[in-house]
Amino acid sequence: xxxxxxxxxxxxxxxxxxxxxxxxxxxxxxxxxxxxxxxxxxxxxxxxxxxxxxxxxxxxxxxxxxxxxxxxxxxxxxxxxxxxxxxxxxxxxxxxxxxxxxxxxxxxxxxxxxxxx
Amino acid sequence: xxxxxxxxxxxxxxxxxxxxxxxxxxxxxxxxxxxxxxxxxxxxxxxxxxxxxxxxxxxxxxxxxxxxxxxxxxxxxxxxxxxxxxxxxxxxxxxxxxxxxxxxxxxx
Numbered sequence: 001x002x003x004x005x006x007x008x009x010x011x012x013x014x015x016x017x018x019x020x021x022x023x024x025x026x027x028x029x030x031x032x033x034x035x036x037x038x039x040x041x042x043x044x045x046x047x048x049x050x051x052x053x054x055x056x057x058x059x060x061x062x063x064x065x066x067x068x069x070x071x072x073x074x075x076x077x078x079x080x081x082x083x084x085x086x087x088x089x090x091x092x093x094x095x096x097x098x099x100x101x102x103x104x105x106x107x108x109x110x111x112x113x114x115x116x117x
Numbered sequence: 118x119x120x121x122x123x124x125x126x127x128x129x130x131x132x133x134x135x136x137x138x139x140x141x142x143x144x145x146x147x148x149x150x151x152x153x154x155x156x157x158x159x160x161x162x163x164x165x166x167x168x169x170x171x172x173x174x175x176x177x178x179x180x181x182x183x184x185x186x187x188x189x190x191x192x193x194x195x196x197x198x199x200x201x202x203x204x205x206x207x208x209x210x211x212x213x214x215x216x217x218x219x220x221x222x223x224x225x
Contacts, residue, residue, distance in 0.1 A: 035212040046219040047161065047204055052212040060212050063118060096160055100212055102167070103151055107160035 002027040004097050004108035012115050017085035022097030022108060024078045030055040036080045037100040038071065040093040041110075048093075052100050053080055087115045119143050123205055123217030131225045136192040138220045140183075140205035148184045149209045155219075156201045164203075165190065200224055 008020035022036065029036060037052035051061040053071045061069050070083040084091060092115045099106040120143040130136050140150065148168035153161035163172045165181035168188055178193045192199055205217040 037212065037214075047155075047206075047216040049214050049216065054212075062213075098160075100214075102149075102208055102211065103163050103172075104153075104161070104206070105163055105172075110160055 002099065002106050004099065004106055006095060006097050006108045006111040008111060008113070010112055010114060012087055012091075012113060013117050014088055014115055015086040017083055018087050018091060018113055018115070020082045020095055020097075020111065020113070022080050022082075024080075024099075029073065029078045029080065030075050033101060035060070035100040036073070037098050037104065038082045039096045039098060039104075040091075041096070042090070042093045050082065050084075050095075089115050091115050119146060119207055119209055119215055121205055121207055121215050121217040123220055125220060126218060127221040127223065129223045129225050130195050132195055132197060134195045136195050136199075136222065138190040138203055138205075140188045140190070140217050142186045142188075142207055142209075144209075145185050146207045146209040149207055150181075150183070150188050151206045151208065152179075152181055152190045153204045153206060154199075154201045155204065161204060195222075195224075197224060 003025045005023045012018045035052040038050040051071050053059050053073050059071050073080040094110040096110045097108045098104045122141045150168045152165040155161040164175050169181045180191045182189050202219045202221045204219050208214050
């Protein structure tokens with residue numbers, strides 16, 4: 001059964017870089033049928049798609065975040081990663097990774113990242 | 118960018134009630150629309166895909182309809198375990214997607 005798990009620091013200082021990794025288990029990230037995506041949810045607010053990556057390394061970003069986001073993939077480790085820089089308090093959120101096709105059917109449990117000095 | 122306008126933003130209903138949520142796309146997205154349920158502290162769960170198809174294992178009281186720009190999500194008989202926030206999500210230009218603002222559903 002495919003599982004995704006987010007990991008990374010829970011606290012990031014303003015103006016620094018948020019770095020998260022999603023580890024895929026129970027299946028291969030090198031599937032030609034799926035993208036691998038990052039979604040976030042600020043406290044008490046809705047879901048926002050951040051961006052996605054294909055196993056080949058092709059990336060797709062939300063235009064509103066594109067200038068600050070980098071998503072990468074490491075197929076040898078079955079992982080994909082998110083970097084967001086520079087961060088502000090507005091980037092405080094629960095960050096989810098998910099398998100993305102026509103549907104987003106497998107999600108990580110989410111990790112809370114707080115931006116604060 | 119395709120914008121999704123979901124309404125209402127919150128809804129209070131009684132057990133057994135029929136509940137309807139709407140989602141409007143800023144342009145024609147055919148049937149490229151999904152509905153998710155999110156309970157507090159949990160990741161979203163897919164309920165409906167391709168506008169009207171029920172995901173495996175999801176109770177039949179949930180349904181979806183629509184195409185083009187206007188979509189509807191219905192719970193035919195509200196149950197206590199349906200308390201959650203519901204989101205529509207379009208995928209007209211994969212993998213670029215957008216979510217609606219969400220509808221928080223409460224029990225009266």
